[in-house]
Amino acid sequence: QVQLVESGGGLVQPGGSLRLSCAASGFTISSYVMSWYRQAPGKDRELVASISKAGDDTNYTDSVKGRFSISRDNDKNTVCLQMDSLSPEDTAVYYCNADPHSGLVWYDYWGRGTQVTVSS
Numbered sequence: 001q002v003q004l005v006e007s008g009g010g011l012v013q014p015g016g017s018l019r020l021s022c023a024a025s026g027f028t029i030s031s032y033v034m035s036w037y038r039q040a041p042g043k044d045r046e047l048v049a050s051i052s053k054a055g056d057d058t059n060y061t062d063s064v065k066g067r068f069s070i071s072r073d074n075d076k077n078t079v080c081l082q083m084d085s086l087s088p089e090d091t092a093v094y095y096c097n098a099d100p101h102s103g104l105v106w107y108d109y110w111g112r113g114t115q116v117t118v119s120s
Contacts, residue, residue: 002026002109004096009114012086016118020081022096022111030074032109033101036081038092038116048094049081053101063089086118 008020020036035050049060049070058070069082079096096111 004098004109004111006094006096006111006114009094009116011117011119013120014087014118016086017082017084018086018116020083020094020114020116022079022081024077024079024098024109027098027109028074029072029077029079029098031100032098034070034072034079035097035099036070036079037095037097038090039095039113040092043092045095046092051079083116086116088118090116091118092116 003025005023006020008018010018012018030053033050033053036048037045038048039045047061048064049058049068051058051070051072055072060068067083067085072079093113093115095113097108099108
């Protein structure tokens with residue numbers, strides 16, 4: 001059974017930090033580009049951060065650059081998102097995604113999401 005499970009979400013005050021984790025089972029993430037997406041109520045799903053298969057390249061949406069950091073541990077089959085200096089605009093459900101980025105393979109995997117709420 002292929003599965004991605006996010007954890008680490010919760011309620012945090014503005015300026016605070018959270019660390020999200022994504023644990024994969026049923027497959028090995030080393031062959032996949034891993035990403036974090038988020039979706040706030042009434043808004044489209046947004047790509048937040050991605051990391052290459054070997055972990056040697058990362059990309060971030062402009063609104064989180066300098067505040068968020070994505071990392072991966074292929075040996076542990078996990079991906080993390082460190083979020084610092086959080087603001088209410090970061091409130092959303094955060095989803096983990098695995099994508100093979102192949103011209104021959106078109107599927108990808110999604111977790112069920114974890115809620116992040118930034119509020120005083």
